[in-house]
Amino acid sequence: EDQVTQSPxxxxxxxxxxxxxxxxxxxxxxRGLFWYRQDPGKGPEFLFTLYSAGEEKEKERLKATLTKxxxxxHITAPKPEDSATYLCAPGSGGYNKLIFGAxxxxxxxx
Amino acid sequence: xxxxxxxxxxxxTEKGKDVELRCDPISGHTALYWYRQSLGQGLEFLxxxxxxxxxxxxGLPSDRFSAERTGGSVSTLTIQRTQQEDSAVYLCxxxxxxxxxxxxxxxTRLTVT
Numbered sequence: 555e556d557q558v559t560q561s562p563x564x565x566x567x568x569x570x571x572x573x574x575x576x577x578x579x580x581x582x583x584x585r586g587l588f589w590y591r592q593d594p595g596k597g598p599e600f601l602f603t604l605y606s607a608g609e610e611k612e613k614e615r616l617k618a619t620l621t622k623x624x625x626x627x628h629i630t631a632p633k634p635e636d637s638a639t640y641l642c643a644p645g646s647g648g649y650n651k652l653i654f655g656a657x658x659x660x661x662x663x664x
Numbered sequence: 665x666x667x668x669x670x671x672x673x674x675x676x677t678e679k680g681k682d683v684e685l686r687c688d689p690i691s692g693h694t695a696l697y698w699y700r701q702s703l704g705q706g707l708e709f710l711x712x713x714x715x716x717x718x719x720x721x722x723g724l725p726s727d728r729f730s731a732e733r734t735g736g737s738v739s740t741l742t743i744q745r746t747q748q749e750d751s752a753v754y755l756c757x758x759x760x761x762x763x764x765x766x767x768x769x770x771x772t773r774l775t776v777t
Contacts, residue, residue: 585763597668597755597768598707641707649695649714649762654707 556581560642560655567632567662575627575658577642585650587625589618590641592657598641632662666690668769670756676775677746685741685772689758696739697759697766698731702752710754713739714762746776 559578567573579587586605590598602611604620611618615636617628627640639659643652669688677683689696698710709723713733724730728746733739743750753773757766 588765590768597757597770600765600767603765643707645763649712649720650759650764650766651709651712651720652697652707652766653709654699656706 556644556646556653558642558644558653558655560640560658562658563656564659565661567629567660569633569662569664570631572628572630572632574629575640575642575660577625577627577655578623579625579642579644579653579655580623581644581646581653583646585645585647587620588643588645588650588652589625589627590643592639592641601640629660632660634662634664636660637662668756668758668767670754670769670772672772673770674773674775676777679748679776680745682742682744683746683774685743685754685774687739687741687756687758687769689737689739689756690767693758693760693767694736695759695762695764695766696733697757698739698741699755699757700725700752701755701771707755710741743774746774748776750774751776 557580561576586603589601592598602618639657641657643654671686696713699707712720728744731741753771755771757768759766
């Protein structure tokens with residue numbers, strides 16, 4: 555059975571304190587691993603797609619990496635505006651049927 | 665350009681009533697998805713449309729739920745005889761093709777009283 559586990563469930567950081575979020579997955583026929591950011595009361599906002607182990611992508615203070623069983627979202631020198639829930643979703647099958655993790659709630663305090 | 669739009673943004677209904685939720689995908693996107701996000705839960709896949717192909721309905725939780733997509737564009741999710749457990753945020757997403765990244769709308773918050 556396809557499964558996605560994100561850890562930690564919640565993370566509190568001081569502004570400038572770098573950290574990483576983890577996404578462990580068991581999916582047959584991975585098509586791509588998607589990261590989204592979700593602010594309260596809004597729909598998820600697309601961040602990255604990773605397609606193969608060893609791939610890395612960066613956007614501002616965020617860097618996503620992928621292995622065969624995990625993906626990491628590294629946050630370097632975060633700012634309060636990075637506070638959000640970060641969702642990981644591997645896709646598989648004939649189309650990208652996404653299986654979403656429960657997310658990591660990140661709070662960055664000044 | 666315009667993103668995915670959904671209406672209404674909020675809907676309060678009485679138990680047993682039918683509701684219709686609307687999704688306008690990004691222009692030119694052929695793939696459309698519906699998800700449900702219950703309080704404290706992850707996003708749950710409901711249904712997928714791709715062009716004129718038969719939809720993947722495997723995520724619909726019961727036969728009270730149905731969806732259609734007219735003209736390969738606008739989609740409507742219908743919930744008949746609503747129950748309190750249907751209360752959730754219903755999210756729509758579209759993508760340029762079956763393997764493209766999905767872009768989400770703001771969601772419709774449904775409350776069944």
